[in-house]
Amino acid sequence: MLNKTAASGKGQFGDLTDDLLRHVLSFLPAADALQTCVLDTRWRDLWRRTTDLLLVFDETSFPSSGRFKQLVKLFIHLRGNSPLDKCKIVACVDDEEGCTYTNTMLLIKYALKCQVKELLLSVAVEDDDTVYDPIILDAPLISQHLKLLHLEQVNLKFSALNFSRCPVLEDLKMQRCGIDGRRISSKSLKRLCISDFCYFPEDFHVRIFAPGLISLQLDGFNGLTPSLEYMPFLEIAYVGLRDECYDFCRSNRQDCEFDDCGCHAYPVGEGVLLHGLSNAVNLELIVIATKLLELRDEL
Known part of the structure; x- marks a missing residue:
């Protein structure tokens, strides 16, 4: 042979x-x-x-x-x-x-x-x-074909968090990433996972604008908890809050006594998390004891 x-x-x-x-x-x-x-x-x-x-x-x-x-x-x-x-x-x-x-x-x-x-x-x-x-991304990605993006140990700066120039992007996963900007935005995104010790800023809440999202995992991060904008199609959400989330505000109101709290930028009564999660069909919210008071007034 x-x-x-x-x-x-x-x-x-x-x-x-x-x-x-x-x-x-x-x-x-x-x-x-x-x-x-x-x-x-x-x-x-x-x-x-x-x-x-x-x-x-x-x-x-x-x-x-x-x-x-x-x-x-x-x-x-x-x-x-x-x-x-x-x-x-x-x-x-x-x-x-x-x-x-x-x-x-x-x-x-x-x-x-x-x-x-x-x-x-x-x-x-x-x-x-x-x-x-870490790898540093400081410019937006531009693609008419990109559907899935997985980033591990990447620092995203400002405009790199704007995925509007990737109109068919559906899956975004971040692990051990630094998020250095005020807003993560994508109209096409359906699945978002931020996990494994990602870093959010400590002086303001990053806003997540993804109105088409159907699945969200937000777990194991440091810094201020991100603010979720309205997600009408959200079906599944897993959110884990631990001591590493540096939220000071317990009322999320503009008269908050902590000057460094990011809630001052948002209208009265708009919850940091629960407003965006209100339509979730299947919600798993893991909160340690010291975080319960921070969510009480949102409810």
Whole structure:
């Protein structure tokens, strides 16, 4: 059998379909998948047309930022703008020159240019528990095709929290993210998850404007509890409040005695949380004892 296969020139994978080979390539980091180009012309074309990409750029694979920069340019040049269904970018941004950060942003823009539908962005985790700086998004994402966005250890600044230029975005998940802006907004969003020690500001309530939301998970965050605007289609909501939520106000009224409380910016009687959750069909609200008084007057 081996002699027959070798004589045919097909190799071990010669009988597999192109779709199956592309599926196999989707599990390989881009640096490894790129090396299949040297096998033959068939593999080169397969790599270019794969619709799932895993882009892992860490210090283990690329000890120098210059090497990372070279690969990014080569990768984009060889692959072109072939459409993407899913793209996962894992990078570290701890280099002094900011090269890794610059090229990470270049890859994000490239994925959006390839009409990616699912984009996952996170920071690399090393075996020695090295903690890298978070990726910073300081400009809005622009895409007519992006449906799912998963961010892990990403700091979002001001305009990056406005998803109005992603009109078909339906799923947004944030984990260990910093939220540095006054409003998260998206008319198309249906599912929102903010969990695993995300950081909200301590001097004002971030407003969440997502009128089409049907599912909400808000749990395990630091800072002031966000203010939820009216969500008429909300079906399922899970909200967990702990001591890390730095809310001072117990009445949510403009005559609050705490000058730092974000409730001063909102009309009298508008609840920080419960106003937005009022239409939820299935609501799970987890509140520790010290938080009960803060919600009492909202009820």
